[in-house]
Amino acid sequence: MTPALRTPAVPPQTAASAAGLRATARIVARADAQGTTRLPVLDGDGPLALRRIRAHGNQARVCVVGAMSAPLGGDRLGITALAEAGAALHITAAAATVALPGRSAEHATYDVHLTVGEGARLDWLPEPLISAAGSDLRMTTTVELAPTARLVLREEQVLGRSGEETGALRSRLVVRRAGRTLLDQETAYGPGVPGWDSSAVLDGHRAVGQLLVIEPELEEKPAEVRLLGDAADERSGDGAGQGVLAPLAGPAVLATAVAPDALRLRRLLDEAARSAATE
Numbered sequence: 363m364t365p366a367l368r369t370p371a372v373p374p375q376t377a378a379s380a381a382g383l384r385a386t387a388r389i390v391a392r393a394d395a396q397g398t399t400r401l402p403v404l405d406g407d408g409p410l411a412l413r414r415i416r417a418h419g420n421q422a423r424v425c426v427v428g429a430m431s432a433p434l435g436g437d438r439l440g441i442t443a444l445a446e447a448g449a450a451l452h453i454t455a456a457a458a459t460v461a462l463p464g465r466s467a468e469h470a471t472y473d474v475h476l477t478v479g480e481g482a483r484l485d486w487l488p489e490p491l492i493s494a495a496g497s498d499l500r501m502t503t504t505v506e507l508a509p510t511a512r513l514v515l516r517e518e519q520v521l522g523r524s525g526e527e528t529g530a531l532r533s534r535l536v537v538r539r540a541g542r543t544l545l546d547q548e549t550a551y552g553p554g555v556p557g558w559d560s561s562a563v564l565d566g567h568r569a570v571g572q573l574l575v576i577e578p579e580l581e582e583k584p585a586e587v588r589l590l591g592d593a594a595d596e597r598s599g600d601g602a603g604q605g606v607l608a609p610l611a612g613p614a615v616l617a618t619a620v621a622p623d624a625l626r627l628r629r630l631l632d633e634a635a636r637s638a639a640t641e
Contacts, residue, residue, distance in 0.1 A: 382436025382466050385410050389441070391422050391482075393448035408432070410441060413456075421450035426488065428457060433472055433499060434464030440473040443486070447479040447508075455488040458520070458624075461529055463496035469530070474503040478511035490518035490569070490624050493552065497529030505537040507544075510578055513537075516631060518571035520624050521551055521564075528552045528568070537574065537614075544612045545574070567603060567620040569627040575638045580613035588637050590619055591630050602626055607634045 385408030391399050399422040406412040409432035415423045426441070433439050445451040461470060472491075478484045493499060507513060517535065521528035530552040537545040549570075551558045564570060585607065588594075593604035603621025610616055617634030621627035 382434065382438060382464065382468065382470065383408055383432060384438045385432070386440045386442070387412055387426070389424055389443040389451070389453065391443075391445045391449040391451035391484075393420075393446065393450075393482075397448065399445075399449045399451060408439075410439065415454075418452065419450075421452050421483075421485075423452040423454070426453065426455045428455075428459065431460070431462060433459075433470035434462050434466075435470055435498060436464055436466030436468040437470040437472075439471065440475070442475045442477075443484065444477045445479060445482040445484045445511075448481045449479070450483045452485040453487065458489045458492050460492045460494055460523075461497040461499040461531070462494050463498075463529070469498040469500055472499060472501045474501075476503070476505045476513075476515075478505070478507050478513055480508040481510050482508070483512040483514075485514045487514065487516050488518075490520050490571075490627075491531075492520045492523060493529040493531040494523055495526040495529055497531075499529065499531050501531070501533045503533075503535045505535075507537070507539040507576060509540045511539070511576070512578070513574065513576040514635075515574040516571065518569065518624060518627055518631070519551075520627075521568045521570070530554060535572075535574075537576070539576065539612060544576070544614060545610060545616070564620055567622055569603070569621045569624050571619055571627050571631055573617040573631045573634045573638070574614060575616075575635075576612070576614040578613050580609070580615060584609040585615035585638060588634075590617065590633055590637075591621070591626075603630050605630045605634065607637055 387410035390403035411427040534548040590605035605619025619630040
């Protein structure tokens with residue numbers, strides 16, 4: 363009897379590549395006896411290459427460098443960063459992250475987990491995320507803070523490259539301080555999301571972002587509400603975009619802004635950062 367033909371088993375790595383790329387990056391910052399922050403763990407993978415850049419005082423600085431196009435459809439990317447007690451860590455990026463369509467029809471995910479210990483500070487200041495036409499990305503950012511931790515977090519999202527429609531983008535930000543939720547918000551834009559481009563949401567703007575500052579001192583002296591850009595002067599109407607800086611129920615202040623493009627969005631968030639610094 364002729365044996366039945368059998369389909370060869372697909373090696374695990376081939377199956378994984380067919381479904382999309384899996385990549386993670388890990389950063390650990392630790393203060394030494396002199397108070398200088400060191401980086402005992404700096405481990406990048408796939409498109410998430412990590413580079414030390416020149417320190418600023420006692421603060422360690424890391425740049426995320428995109429080593430290849432990602433995230434594409436089906437990709438699963440993740441970054442975890444830990445600033446241990448007393449450490450100071452600044453994380454930035456070399457260029458914008460562009461979500462692109464891939465061979466897989468499955469959505470991509472990009473998960474960021476940030477942990478900040480007692481007396482530590484973490485600045486998470488990446489470049490914008492661009493949602494290209496045809497892409498589908500789910501992004502989550504989760505932050506765990508000790509009671510005396512400090513955080514500066516900036517998120518910028520650009521819906522579509524120049525002259526093109528946006529892809530589908532869902533984003534969630536969860537911030538917990540001492541185990542209690544300080545902020546939990548979710549946004550969604552693009553195909554399949556009702557009303558995302560209406561006058562009640564983005565009103566034709568294509569760049570949206572926020573700046574979150576958490577400092578223990580804000581518990582005793584909460585920030586005041588401030589309008590930004592066109593919202594501060596309704597007569598200007600110069601297309602600068604608009605936003606608002608407002609205190610949260612905790613030692614935190616949150617700026618939210620919309621603008622026609624990434625450049626004007628950054629100006630609004632820089633304005634918010636200066637205002638928060640003077641509170």
